[in-house]
Amino acid sequence: MVSYKNRELQTKYKPDLFVFGSIIVELKAVSALLTEHEAQVFNSLRISRQPVGYLLNFGRKGELEWKRLIVTDFRGGEQDPEH
Secondary structure, X not given: OOEEOOEEOOOOOOOOXXXXXXXXXXXXXXXXXXXXXXXXXXXXXXXXXXXXXEEEEOOOOOOOEEEEEEOOOOOOOOOOOOO
């Protein structure tokens, strides 16, 4: 469920991968990761109320580019104690 100002939105959020029920993974195939890609992961983490996400880029020939991103401040209320 995705909510905004305590109202449930009809849009359903689906990450590229949701690993072990707590890690968001965003997959890319671009020549270089940009700050916009990181912002997308941070938004996904806040929406899903998960603290850890990975940004994986398979677009660079011969190598994998990745970043681990962590959110420790969940704005707009308390974190769900079950997560």
